[in-house]
Amino acid sequence: MQSVREGRFIGETMRSLGDKMPVTELSLASSLAYGALRREALWKKIFGAYVGVTKNAKNTKNEKKTMEIAPFVSDCLLLGTAGILELRHFAPAALVNGLLEILKTKGHGKAVPMVNAILRNVTREGPATLEKFSHAPRLEDKALWAGIPEWTLPAWKKSWSNEELNEIFDFMNIPPSASLRTPPQKRDEVMSLLSANGMGGVPSDLFPDSIRLSSTVSPTLVPGFDKGLVTVQTESSMLSASLVSIFWRKLGGNGGKILDMCSGRGVKAGQIAQSLPNARIECWEISPGRHRAAMREMARLGAGGRTVLRLGDALTLSPTEKPSIILLDAPCSGSGTWNRKPESKWSLSWGKIDKMAELQRSLLKKALTLVGAGGIIIYVTCSLLRQENENVVADALSEAADCVVLDAPLDGPYIRRGRPWGTYILPGLPWLDGFYVSVVMKRAEA
DSSP states (O other): OHHHHTTOOHHHHHHHTTTTSOHHHHHHHHHHHHHHHHTHHHHHHHHHTTTTEEEETTEEEEEEOOOOOOHHHHHHHHHHHHHHHTOSSSOHHHHHHHHHHHHHHTTOGGGHHHHHHHHHHHHHHHHHHHHHHHTOOSHHHHHHHHTOOGGGHHHHHHHSOHHHHHHHHHHTTSOOOOEEEOOTTOHHHHHHHHHHTTOOOEEOSSOTTEEEOSSOOOGGGSTTTTTTSOEEOOHHHHHHHHHHHHHHHHTTSOOOOEEETTOTTSHHHHHHHHHOTTOOEEEEESOHHHHHHHHHHHHHTTOGGGEEEEESOTTTOOOSSOOSEEEEEOOOOOGGGTTTSGGGGGGOOHHHHHHHHHHHHHHHHHHHHHSOTTOEEEEEESOOOGGGTHHHHHHHHTTOTTEEEEOOOOOSTTEEEOSSSOEEEOOOSTTOOOEEEEEEEEOOOO
């Protein structure tokens, strides 16, 4: 938990422990960490009800005293509460005893009686409390149940109706599973490879090159990963990146240079490279670590020789040639992925989200200056908040009279149209995260 608090992802932390723990223990530890962080506020509310509770000699009613709890002790209470109330892999007594031993070894022995008493109360009374939250009618309680930080609720209410939020918050409770992207026309071959290695999967009905697994998985453990036959990627990500290929082909099948302005680890760029073997692709990334990861990704997929990967700030870089299509997968709050990546939400604040929205506006405005006449910009976020989506597009278009928003060719039960433009992909399946996509075209010169 400490490494997550310091900014590392759970998956990254678990991979670093891969050589130090048996696979079964690593899987349990990962489940516990994800379970704790998905509903951190709810678990804290539940165990917080027992912090400092005493019985006054003159009054039999419970009274609470204000008391400070060390962060490490609070994390143990968080893990214990989540494990007791949500996971089926732990016997409560064994989990509690393990946490108490950890407290002793880390110099928090004085907290052991208090933690033991609190977790006993959680074991006895917590399930009934949890059951009440699961059926609570208030939107605020539904947000807690869905793992939505309470302070973000006003932004959600500005973005969606109460009816829509009830649906989205229900979606946020769907346990996420992995989907695998295969190269075009290779899905049947990969399905056979998975079956031969005892890993089942079913073909997606949303994306023709996707295979759905029944749980999450470490990418490097999937058969065919090292040969570039599979890439772990959500179907929302696949669908949004596929728009680049669709519009590139609409530009005559020789759509010119493609620019990926914020390529990250190169997952979407890799998909585009596999889908369009004749396309010229340039990728920008500001983070040295993600840039190196993108270089490894292109090499793994055999696309390193036809992609240009550049390290630098997208706000100051210039493309080697004018692009006809720009993919702008902008940094965002990740609110649509909080169920899959729960650690990211608890380090956010309004100040950080406002700064990201300002960066998104700057990046989109920069993209509008880079794309050629008749060209396309595909603006993508993994956020479900209007202030990072429609509001950003509206602000950028207010200064670009020569640009118009086109409909994204996406359809299905989990597709929602933005207001007034853009398209949302809702996290209504284990293989979907919440995404927003807006397709902007610069009008051809008269």
